[in-house]
Amino acid sequence: MDIIDYVIELSQDKLLYFALPLFLLCLFVEYQFAKEKYNIKDTGVSLMMMIFSSIVEFIPKICAFIIFFYLHQISPLRDVIERQWWVWFLLFFADDFSYYWFHRLNHEIRLFWAGHVSHHSSVYMNFGTALRQGVGERIHKFFFWMWIPLLGVDPLMIFTMMGVSLVYQFFVHTELIDKFPRVIEFVFNTPSHHRVHHASNIRYLDCNHAGVLIIWDRLFGTFSKELKGLDKPRYGLTENIKTFNPLKVATHEYIAIWKDVKRSKRLSDKLNYIFKSPGWSHDGDDKRAKVLRKKLQEYEEATQIHL
Template sequence: MQSLEFYLDALSQDDLIYFFLPIFVLSLVAEYWFDRKNRLGLFEIKDTKASLWMMLMVGVVDVLPKLAAIVAFYMLHEISPLADVIQRQWWAWVLLFFLDDITYYFFHRSNHEVRLFWAGHVSHHSAIKMNFATALRQGVTERIHKYLFWLPLPLLGFDPLMIFTMMSLNLFYQFWLHTELISRLPNLLEYFFNTPSHHRVHHASNIRYLDCNHAGVLIIWDRLFGTFSEQSEDEEPIYGLTTNITSYAPLDVALHEYHAILVDVKRASRWRDKLGYLIRAPGWSHDGPDKRAKTLRSQIL
């Protein structure tokens, strides 16, 4: 068993954020300047402040889950029969890219289809504007369950630093998707890759767009698994939640859905219904109309 110092040193090696953060900040400042100069209305000050608060809170909350993940990844990698086969070869990085990306797809999709997970992710979608600040508005408490989805990868022989590096690169790619300044890319890129157009759909509260386009880098996963939706020229995305929150206080933004779950659980009398409010998709009710995304979409289509 490795010492705690070993794992802390491994955690310190995952330092790509120090390269990415200046790019994020400069891009955000440039987008804000361009927005003000051209009066595009892409920013709302309170909304942007809430996004920056979420970024700071994630930096604090993520420390312990990430450390626990590194410990788990190292332990699983040690017992992997493929640990001697996967040695950071070029083909291993290519394979890891696809495995990481499809893992992200199912993690992200689960965040939208399991209400307890949605409670940790919803703060990212509560932004009412689409800009680079929204990209920094990550789900705070989703960090608690996030790394569980990546546990199979060290068993397949990929070392922890490889996995964390690929996870960071995937999130870095997603940053530029959060903008309205880029309309559409050439059709070939739109078909295979996640783009700002596809991600605007993901952030929209329109019924036809709800719970679609969960991809990280490759949009092909959504096309394969039936969660893809094209941005329609006839229907502009309306950002935010189907019922927007009214508070911009950081704790309210980060935790409001947990309170809503607690209210629903107390309201249900049967344990099966109480459990349903935790594991079923947002919008499910034991005694009211079914407002889950798939149900609402089937009604209008």
């Protein structure tokens, strides 16, 4: 097939048409069972973020698809891989691995965090929050998947798998499910694991970046289990923005970066404000997640606190 044939096939992808009504239905049902976990204005912002992210993603997605097509064309494995059934199995792991690093670096590079932070800006954990997608992250997202078409994997298969992963991730944004059996909790991303990811408690910061499989967090040292009692997850940001203005929700961290860059004198500091982890400062306390978690661990060891 040539590029025109691929674009036609991509335009016929109906996954979103089935997924969006399902998402809204689940949101409505969850609201009926747990109205206290919702705020109408907050959910309205989440829906606006979904719309904003779809608009921003349109051109990057088309550009990425074209690039994927030509990377696939030059792959020496193209005629070996094709669209065989077993490729879906390998693609599942490749896609999930890519998502893990995309998601993790969205938390560890401040410029990327500025594009992702809107997803974490709600103090509620519900299906509405699942629709509160990061806006700016849509610009750099597809770079993390560019290695896969070089393996000879069909671009249409890649985009389909990315969509399937996002559908799965919608359902981990809830407090109505406690925990699954231990074997499921060990392998898969679950509501319990993802509540940790959305929590602003120090011990939970920048943990559990999984898409479908939590094994990546276990392998790369970013896993944290959900604790009850004193350290029950508290949702939102370490410093909540307290606004329902969707434009501010989508852009506030970019503005904060710009202010930090302007007030710093040295070029190295300016670059650090852009590319180091959120919380780094050239003239104040280091509030990066890894630093705060280390201090908490040292404090608990010194005081022999075990939660």
